[in-house]
Amino acid sequence: MARAVQFDHYGPADVLHVVDVPTPVPDAREVVVEVRAAGINPGEIGIRSGAMHDTWPATFPSGQGSDLAGVVVAVAPDVSEFAVGDEVLGYSWRRSSHASHVAVPVDQIVRKPSSVPWEVAGALYVVGVTAYAAVRAIDPSPGETVAVSAAAGGVGTVVVQLLRARGARVLGIASPANDEWLTTHGATPVHYGDGLRDRLAAEAPDAFIDLFSPDYVRLALDLGIPADRINTAVSYQMKEDLGVKTEDSLDASTPEVLDELAGLVADGTLEIPIPATYPLEKVVDAFTELERRHTRGKIVLIP
Structure with a gap:
């Protein structure tokens, strides 16, 4: 049994x-x-x-x-x-x-x-392929700035590292308790809460990955980020309502992607806390x- x-x-x-x-x-x-x-x-x-x-x-x-x-x-x-x-x-x-x-x-x-x-x-699977799909959806170029909500969560920690591996500058939206982890992994911490819009606007993000709520999708659009440079892995209605992308684990669940992610963990590029x-x-x-x-x-x- x-x-x-x-x-x-x-x-x-x-x-x-x-x-x-x-x-x-x-x-x-x-x-x-x-x-x-x-x-x-x-x-x-x-x-x-x-x-x-x-x-x-x-x-x-x-x-x-x-x-x-x-x-x-x-x-x-x-x-x-x-x-x-x-x-x-x-x-x-x-x-x-x-x-x-x-x-x-x-x-x-x-x-x-x-x-x-x-x-x-x-x-590795859920967080890995969800993060992989989100990063691929916005397709950041080296030097571009990408904001990430829930940047210290399960998927967020992987998104941050995959973005940095592609040479993007990362704005990690999280609580102050996560500043050290985000900084150590090459991201710029941005605290959520009152004044978040102004803090993000000062950093002029080129793209946005939402891992938390539709409020962040609306915020990204309010910042002037084009809908095709916004991906949400949680607020699927936003694709129909606002035209943003909603690529998630279903879009990257292949053995090839999983094997690539396992290799990134093995060579030290990717850490799964x-x-x-x-x-x-x-x-x-x-x-x-x-x-x-x-x-x-x-x-x-x-x-």
Whole structure:
């Protein structure tokens, strides 16, 4: 038997529980991964609470989780790309990675570089590909100035580093508590709150990446930034209403992008902060911490 996080109805974090389930068997073009680490994400809160029911309804009992890293323990007969014992990282779109074992298609995993720790590998997918898509959407040139809301969050920390790797000047919108991290990673801290518009206007950003709310999209337009140089990964209605871009993880979920990101972590270009890890049985505590909304980087479950 395997172990998996499930919930039987919508609600707060305490509806989550760990149950014994049959160990998955790989279907065609699948492998089974023994999970060593699985990141948690704010989107999973929206699904579990029912806030995203109209877009992503749950079927009960529901599992959860997309990020994963682990060791291949079984392969389908038609799989030649991977073998038992391979260390991999990737993602599941079946809400199933918060578990001890998960079956995944071979085009949703890549080999884990040996130098990348398990907890980092298991936290890479959502933040990595979301950040990759956002940066690609605004396509910054070296020397351009890009403002980023929620710059010290899970996706934001990756966006900041990818922008700096492309030679952009980064204005990281965050609280004063994040000044040191942003400065150390080459960004200029800009504090949110009263006077933010004036502080940003003084820096004349050429582009804007919003990772927090539609208010930042409106602010970016008010600053005179063209709509095609604004990308929001959270306020999707803004594409229809205001013509801004809304590229996110769905636009960059390919093995090629994931492999590139893993390589950037391995060579030291990209850092994924891991402020805390929790055993699978402490999943309620993990999400309670995440919901405080003060996490820099990713919280990770260790089955």
